[in-house]
Amino acid sequence: MADEAEGPGRTAGQHATPRSARTAQRRRAVLEAGLAVFSERGFHKASLSEIADRAGMTHAGVLHHFGSKEQLLIDVLRFRDGSGVDGDAGTRPLPEGEALLNHLVETVGENTARPGVVQAFTVLAAESVLEAHPAQDYFRDRAAGLRDVLAAALAESTGRDAGEPEVRDAAALVIAGMDGLQIQWLLDPEEVAMPRATRLMLEALTQRLAQNGPPGTTG
Amino acid sequence: MADEAEGPGRTAGQHATPRSARTAQRRRAVLEAGLAVFSERGFHKASLSEIADRAGMTHAGVLHHFGSKEQLLIDVLRFRDGSGVDGDAGTRPLPEGEALLNHLVETVGENTARPGVVQAFTVLAAESVLEAHPAQDYFRDRAAGLRDVLAAALAESTGRDAGEPEVRDAAALVIAGMDGLQIQWLLDPEEVAMPRATRLMLEALTQRLAQNGPPGTTG
DNA sequence: CAACACTTACTTTCTTGTAAGTAAGTTACT
DNA sequence: AGTAACTTACTTACAAGAAAGTAAGTGTTG
Numbered sequence: 249m250a251d252e253a254e255g256p257g258r259t260a261g262q263h264a265t266p267r268s269a270r271t272a273q274r275r276r277a278v279l280e281a282g283l284a285v286f287s288e289r290g291f292h293k294a295s296l297s298e299i300a301d302r303a304g305m306t307h308a309g310v311l312h313h314f315g316s317k318e319q320l321l322i323d324v325l326r327f328r329d330g331s332g333v334d335g336d337a338g339t340r341p342l343p344e345g346e347a348l349l350n351h352l353v354e355t356v357g358e359n360t361a362r363p364g365v366v367q368a369f370t371v372l373a374a375e376s377v378l379e380a381h382p383a384q385d386y387f388r389d390r391a392a393g394l395r396d397v398l399a400a401a402l403a404e405s406t407g408r409d410a411g412e413p414e415v416r417d418a419a420a421l422v423i424a425g426m427d428g429l430q431i432q433w434l435l436d437p438e439e440v441a442m443p444r445a446t447r448l449m450l451e452a453l454t455q456r457l458a459q460n461g462p463p464g465t466t467g
Numbered sequence: 468m469a470d471e472a473e474g475p476g477r478t479a480g481q482h483a484t485p486r487s488a489r490t491a492q493r494r495r496a497v498l499e500a501g502l503a504v505f506s507e508r509g510f511h512k513a514s515l516s517e518i519a520d521r522a523g524m525t526h527a528g529v530l531h532h533f534g535s536k537e538q539l540l541i542d543v544l545r546f547r548d549g550s551g552v553d554g555d556a557g558t559r560p561l562p563e564g565e566a567l568l569n570h571l572v573e574t575v576g577e578n579t580a581r582p583g584v585v586q587a588f589t590v591l592a593a594e595s596v597l598e599a600h601p602a603q604d605y606f607r608d609r610a611a612g613l614r615d616v617l618a619a620a621l622a623e624s625t626g627r628d629a630g631e632p633e634v635r636d637a638a639a640l641v642i643a644g645m646d647g648l649q650i651q652w653l654l655d656p657e658e659v660a661m662p663r664a665t666r667l668m669l670e671a672l673t674q675r676l677a678q679n680g681p682p683g684t685t686g
Numbered sequence: 687c688a689a690c691a692c693t694t695a696c697t698t699t700c701t702t703g704t705a706a707g708t709a710a711g712t713t714a715c716t
Numbered sequence: 717a718g719t720a721a722c723t724t725a726c727t728t729a730c731a732a733g734a735a736a737g738t739a740a741g742t743g744t745t746g
Contacts, residue, residue, distance in 0.1 A: 268690095268745085268746090270691095271690080271691075274691085274692095288597065288598060289597060289598075290509075290511065290594060290597055292509060292511040292512045293511045293597070295734075295735065295736090296735080296736070296737090297734090297735085297736095305691090305692070305693085306692080306693060306694080307735095307736080307737090308692080308693065308694080308695095308737085308738085309691075309692050309693075311736080311737065311738090312690090312691065312692060312693095313691085313692095316736080316737080317735095317736070317737090367596060367597075370593055370596060371593050371594060371596060371597060373593070373650055374589055374590050374592070374593030374594065374650055375509060375590060375593070375594065376654070377586060377589065377590060377650060377653040377654060378507065378508060378509055378512070378586075378590060379507060379508075384654065387654060388654040388655050391650075391651050391654060391655065392655065392658065395651075395658070413660070413663070414667060417660060417663055417664040417667050418664075418667065418671075420648060420651055420658075420659050420664055421644050421647075421648070421664050421667065421668050423647060423651065424643065424644045424645075424646070424647025424648040424650070424651060424664075425640050425643045425644050425647060425668075426643075426647065427643070427646070427647035427650060428640075428642060428643025428644055428645065428646035428647035429639060429640070429643040431592055431593055431596060431610075431643070431646060432610050432614075432639055432642065432643060434596040435595070435596060435603065435606060435607040435610060436607050436610065436611065439611065439614070439639075440639050441632070441636060444632070444636055445636040445637075445639055445640050445643075448633060448636050448637065448640065448672075448675070449640050449644075449672075451675065452637075452671040452672050452674070452675035453667075453668075453671050455671070455674070455675060455678075456667070456670065456671035456674060456675075459674075490724080490725075493725085493726095514700075514701070514702085515701085515702070515703090516700090516701085516702095524725090524726070524727085525726080525727060525728080526701095526702080526703090527703085527704085527726075527727070527728080527729095528725075528726050528727075530702080530703070530704090531724090531725065531726065532725085532726095535702085535703080536701095536702070536703095
């Protein structure tokens, strides 16, 4: 069983490139197992042993690669998110402007097909609110960044200014709506139509912003 | 003969309360400690010992009253919610119809003053999504009930029918928005104005429903 | 050979839950 | 009213297990 590489050496910033493709592959297996277990159990109830089992090693082996459970969580989130501490991951940058809004509805639709990832982000985001949670910075920064790009997108498509409080509130609401829908959907998938509801929210908010807004643009 | 007029004296007896009342009081202390600790740590990371400490007894004492950690959680939720397993609790039934919508914004405003309770419900609701979580039924039923009353309220104030998918989606969105805003607010209180955003959401959704809706009303 | 990728074994710390004891309070009966 | 029988509200002590993390060893590989 040799090295059929999928990209052995990578530009990994300041971190040294992994020695072999096999090592990268094992790390990746741990990250995937971590995502699965964190999403099924949440951070606190997840155990390194279960993650290690699924990745085919012992919990000490996991610690060898990631140092601590907290660091593993952070690496798992970045791995899934895209920024790819490791070799790669789907890393597509978000579209900007109006395209972002359509992209969101699409993404929500895709998400109904992978409850695992949805659950991981939902549970971990809420959990991160707890004092001294290791993923707190990650989720706070993520939310702030999303609010920014969403405010820009909403502003663009309604002729408003991205700095207006109402626009920023709307941006927060879009994220909030998506997060909250996920909770309800995970609890009761048949009662909640995530993509349809997301579209409704976007339409309602953009209509409201457009109607109430553009100072000189409307004429 | 214990002067029955003033109740049974303990060594340091000071209460004019009969034994059963004192017991209820101790149980209540545990419920309040439980709410605090569950909200600070989440269910899994909360420990009976810490709850017991705050209530002034040992963890075995807590188990004497509530049987198990899971049962304690459920009793805490019901206690805070109102249904009052115990003697009391503020059990005010939700207003109905349009009044509910105003009530929501008010409640959100009040909530900014008590992050503890907000955090408890936010974190536990998201956590309940995990397999075999003890509060899963509680939160699923709660969400379903809220969607019903909200759909009715939205229908009433927009001339729509509470059974229409769009109205039900809007109801789910209101809950989702509130839940999601709480997460963002807990992570970054200065960046998120919960009450203002909540009002915006309600306005945007009711306008959208009213505009798009009443089959015979529009002309 | 030396670094790496692990494993086994162990330590420490916590966890919930149980068992059994005790000091009060309550009830039943005379 | 007095007392015995019982219940309640706890406590201390323990059981049994899981958890993360450490240390040290082993085999592979570049």
